[in-house]
Amino acid sequence: MPSRRQPTPTHTPPPAPAAPALTRLEVRRLATIETLDLDLPGGFLAFTGETGAGKSIIVDALGLLLGGRGGSDLIRSGTDDLLVTAFFGEQEQSASRRITVQGRSTARLDGEVVAVRELGEWTGERLTIHWQHSAQSLLSPAHQRDLLDRQLPDELAAYIQAYRAWQQATSRLETLRRNERERARQLDLLEFQAKEIGDAAPQAGEEEPLQAELGRLSNLESIAAGAAGALELLSEGEINAAGLIAEAVRSLNSGAKYDETSAQLQTELRTALEAVQAVVGELRSLAEDSAPDPEELERVETRLSLLARLRTKYGPELDDVLEFQARVEQELSALNRDEQDAGTLDAEVERLLQVVRQHGERLGRARAVHAGPLAARLVSVVRELGMPHARMEFQLEPLAEPGPHGLQDVRLVFSANPGEALGSLSEVASGGELSRVMLAISTVLGAGTPAVVFDEVDAGIGGAAALAVAEQLYTLARDRQVLVVTHLAQIAARADHHFKVEKVLQGGRTHTSVRPLSAQERLHEIARMLSGNTSEAALQHAGELLGLSG
Template structure:
């Protein structure tokens, strides 16, 4: 008796993250402009062969950081632009005909990696070539370890602790001469910087002092010249100012404004006299001080030497000094610990082996039920004779992810031995295995896209794939590019991609179909026409879903 497909066991995606609400595309391949709203549930994209159905997937792939290709830019245009809207958040990517790519999040320019990390939390694309990721042992192991977060985290922690201790031990086992040479170098560097004791920001005032000390004669001469003009010459500024004050005496008796101006002139005289006093000190006290000049030059030279060796800035020098001190402390600590480190590494390795054995035991316990859950779905997807199991192969020594390799063994054909999935699965089989994984384990994002997941199937298998996609759409926004009427009939929202020639140029357009248009499109997919018989068949298929 055929078992029912299991419910997804993975938790739903973060409810804070919304599904894709809208996609805008400009100058991508045969699309000139596109503004496409999306809803939750299952959305399908259909159309004639060659209409450009997968362009939608290509556009979303650009937001996920896929490699840009100038061939995607519409002929004659300078660039393409893809913009995705997630509630109040907006992500976009522009690719120019020169190959430059600009990514933005909410209008702010970001790196392509930042855009990729942001989008990967909101969108997953399963295209046929991406299903190839299932072929790597690391991804096959991750499928199983996703079910064992506590055991995997415990092993990862034990592995890091053991690896750090082993690295220290290997460093200690290096030749004594090399360690002594390193200690001598570090001690010299630390002492050289400590003796000079540089201070952040001290170079600028020192440079100003050097400039002043190097130009004392010029400073004194300019002060003396100014003194001559202000007070020391036979005719000088102070004399003229004082005469101007006296000249206003008569008028000040009779005019308040004149009196006020006389007062202001007296204040000016006082200010000039103060300046004269300071200038005289400058002119008379600027005797060169060779020792001070030598001290400043020596300090600047010492700081410059440090910057040339450990710089380029004093901040860099001090950072380097802190690193040297840390390395010295580590080497000293290593020497002190040398007597006990061997035993510590051995004890940590024993603990790692224990934790690794517990991880392998948990893997073996979970592998059978998980493989059976996947197999229940896979057999409904057009592979009734498929077999699948997780195989654990012991490693020669502990690795970063455990004591064993984990690989998926698979066969789709009766009478065939199990073999590594990478060796025996076709592209279509890989896509359906990926769909089974998404159904059983759930997707990690609120939106999931499938491109040509129905390759090479039909009949009852197509119905099973459609049912699985609809089931997945209960907890995710699912977008599917398909050529199968059985899948299209399951959709909550049906979009058609159409290609036409306008003004001598090929143009692809995407529109959402109404009820009658959808009936005709499903009929076309079933029979290649919209005859009465085809329309009746389409009605039956759509009615069976509703």
């Protein structure tokens, strides 16, 4: 049996495989998987197994992290939920999704609960899956246009900027024209509101002192009566506080001459007497002022009533009234500007349209220059992938009006067979052909994400075409991590790492497992894929194939 071919001393080592973007995958209770913990290296990873082994179950698990449909039918029978967790990059950031038998779906990023949409967007920046029968992104006109426009970012950015400016001006002009009557009504209302609040000139915090003043004016008789009673007790009664304190001061005269404490106490009593006398003066004024000033009372009541009316209409608090006034003034200013601008906006819209057309024509010329060479590069790779008669073109069709991405529709058309007219990919390309076109695009333009998965990219090919597909996948894996589900030995033999998907019966239940193969196990798996057995001839053939791929 020949050994794996060794490079000669002068042989240049092949480029190293890309580092792993997807470092680990953990799956629990998904379909026939009970428990799966899979460490994933970088480079080109092939997943193989016998028909019916469930090779695509890895792809299905990753699809859930991209926001794919997650019905309860995916849950392993007899269990309550499924859980898929993937770890990405050197920091091992985690993305997970749990689905219960009740149909509830919980998504997490680094343990934090997020929406399934957010999970899909996050994972989609790190992982792309090209399904055999659902290369929907390639069928999208926007995606096809983007393939070409990636070659001319400056022209596209300039056009988009000009288009947005034109659209904003157009939208504003349409709004002004549509709402002229409404604007006039709004102006009348805002001007009334601004005048009503402006005439009142409310001040922040003025209600509280006004309420206190109203309380005082409304209760002057009670205030005067209380002051008179206090005055009686302090100075005007037959026996009063001022007289008693004065008598106490006199009583200390004799002792104060000889005793420091008595002198100090006498001084304090004199101070107290002065304080009482000062209070007596103020009490007398209060006692004499028992009749409120009708004009002052009316002024306070009127002001409070006005503020209350403003709060009812524009409140509920006076601070809210002031905020409302500020908003009204801003809206009035904007409406007045609109009225002034409406007269000149027509000309501005026309000017911006001409700018859009100029940038659109420049973008169109750039597209025309790049479309042919890019299509030729793609066709060259596609023909190597088992479609020797394939043709591809970017068709540029003018639009009646400028669109968000230019003055043309961009469409990628395709034909795999001689004599067939070019048609849209969605109508003329099979699932396997779509997968190989995606592989060609990934090779020529880059896969777009650090990790890319191909499911059954080898459908309907063999022989030299299979070797060509394998070589393209190998080349792509020098730049990013590539995971491929395949049934072709030629592709599996070219991989940097080989995993086998197996289905076994344990305890009356079916279990799917995935494991990396040793060199000897890989030889036997390649032989099985080539011949359906591991005979000596099959093993020899497998060894030759692995040697060619080394």
